[in-house]
Amino acid sequence: MFARLGRTVALHPRIVVVAWLVLSVLGVALAGGVVGDGALGRVTTATPVAPGSQSAQGAQVLADARTSGPSVTLVVQGVDPTVEGLDDALDPARTALAAITGVVGVYDPLGLPDGITNPAAAPLLALDGQGFLVVVELAPDLGEGAQEASLEAVTARLTTLPQDLAAVAPGATGIVGADHLVQEELTVEVGRDLGTGALLTLPVAAVLVLLVLGGLLAAAIPFAAAAVALAVGLAALWVVAAVTDVDASVVTVAAVLALGLSLGYGMLVVHRFLDELHDLVDEDDGAGSRRRRGDGAVAEAVERTTATAGWTVACSAAVLAVAVSGLLLLGPRVLAAAGVVVVLVVLVAAAAALTLVPALLVVLGRRLVQPGVLGPLPGVRTLRARAVQRARDPRVSAVRSQVRGRPWWVVAGCMLLLGVLVAPASRVDLRVSGTELLPATATQRAFLEALAAGYPAASSPAVAVVAETDLEQAQAWAEQVATLEAVASVDAPTTMGSYVVIGVRPASTDPGGAVAQRVVRDVRALDAPFEIWVVGQAAEQTDVTQMLKARAPLAAAAVAVVTLALLLLATGSVTLSVAALGTSTLVALAGAGALVVVFQTGRLDALLGPAATGGVETSALAIAAPVAFGLSAGYGMALLARIAELHEAGRRTDVAARVARRRSWVLLTAVSGVLVALLGGLVVADLVVLQEIGVALAAAVLLDATVVRLLLLPAATTVLAGQSWWGAAWLARLRDPLVRLR
Incomplete structure (x- = not known):
């Protein structure tokens, strides 16, 4: 299938390029606001809400009963x-x-x-x-x-x-x-963060791509795919936002992933193509690959590339898409919308790498390997040679020797390190914050702080009770609420249609903190002679957390089963697949641990600014964890599939692991480096939720690229030796159709 895809693209490269160009123009028109209000105009300040919960029902009752305008x-x-x-x-x-x-x-x-x-x-x-x-x-x-x-x-x-x-x-x-000003300011902040992040991180990514691919023309191809994927991906976000609420932070996350994944996938494809083309033209100048149409050597190199690197890209994208799809099972619609957007971005990035990149390779052909201003640069040939196993780095060789000579020590050390990094995740405190997520310098945050400090009677209470009763009964019950230990005061009940609203002010200034959550629990536990709904930030936070705790195990199990199936089909080994699944889980948990250390405890506030909100934002963790898991599992699959391929070719397990690591470490590390560089744009953002997603993903990708792929997986493969291929015989019957499809 993938070889056939390469042949088709090689026959019609200009049609493919024009098709993607048309899609990108349409994407720019939709996402950029040429048609309609653009991607930033479609998004909202949506926060996770638990459908069917008491807080959600109460909010709907208030919305239906409200007779005043904005x-x-x-x-x-x-x-x-x-x-x-x-x-x-x-x-x-x-x-x-x-x-x-x-x-x-x-x-x-x-x-x-x-x-x-x-x-x-x-x-x-x-x-x-x-x-x-x-x-x-x-x-x-x-x-x-x-x-x-x-x-x-x-x-x-x-x-x-x-x-x-x-x-x-x-x-x-x-x-x-005003509410509409919060939305406007958030939109401006998202646009500013996106521009600032791109300005700071794209040059770093460009240097890494250039160093690995070795030439300006070769490096330009992944960037062309990234630009197209960005336009089409944001257009997909525009479509999703037209159907359901999409939080504004998803725009920046989608943009970073579109760029990072497209560059990474593009690097894998271009790098493999250059290897294949060198093999074909260095010996006989491609005379053995003559074809009726076009350059036979280039066409054959593209066909081989899509059958190998294209397969790797497709598998990695499939694993990542499956992992993020778990968001659809958690319950809150805003998380499901974010999951749909990210899945679409992943699919667009993979499609561009599998079709647009090969088409551009055919169009540029041998110019990619010919000396010249735009061709291979002499200054980066050494690094390029290392990436294709034409040189050895002594420092990396020393690491390889340690992995090969003391694999048990390496496995034990890596697992101990992962355990230390994962431990903080057990103390995570999920938050659903409001305007606290805006930068400290934001005008609307200053407005709300001034309102709370100078006009407490005019500011909204942190907790509110909607009661289906009359004013007299509500007043009598409100006196009971005022006696609760964590309650500072209770506002006079007011009527709203056929309902009565009672404002409850906790003995804390944190609207989502432990005191406010205790007030929610205590008020709900009170016996009321009428139906009540407790609403507010703390109530929403309590309900969302309960829903996630109830549904997350099912979502995680579903993702794990499908991911394990993909790993089994790609590697042909039960042992290695389970190992990859376990390490990917640890990587995702380590990212969550980084959030706890940085944001929940506020230990890096001096570096990132006053970012701590007393917990970890629910939406940030819900998005970052599956993305981190999917990235780790996808790249781990690429490494293990290469080991399996070498083992099936007759290599011993330890030799296969050593060769696969030596051949892929520069390229896969550079791909991870590009993604980490782009994620750095989120870390320096002003919006706290973007900072949290950036820190979690950057920490997870960095950990996966170094500890897991460079050390743990190869060492574990060496330790397991023959046991690495347990189950390979019966899996072969399932994998044969897949191999033929490839």
């Missing part, structure tokens, strides 16, 4: 509300705001009857007496376009309001806050 709030700072002339200075802004289409109310403490002495003005006045709030409410029945225009007009006018007060309060400043 609001925009201005926190005015540096102004004494009692200063003379302030009320008159606010009149022009009140008039202008009230005239905006869709505005149904403009509220500030001085505009109320009797002004700031009105009891209703208290929530709008700063505790320190140096500020006040201006709240503008919109009608709930505005159309999407009209609402967007009204929100923009209100925001613009509120932004300039402090300037109206210059005559009576020269030091007045203000911060405008």
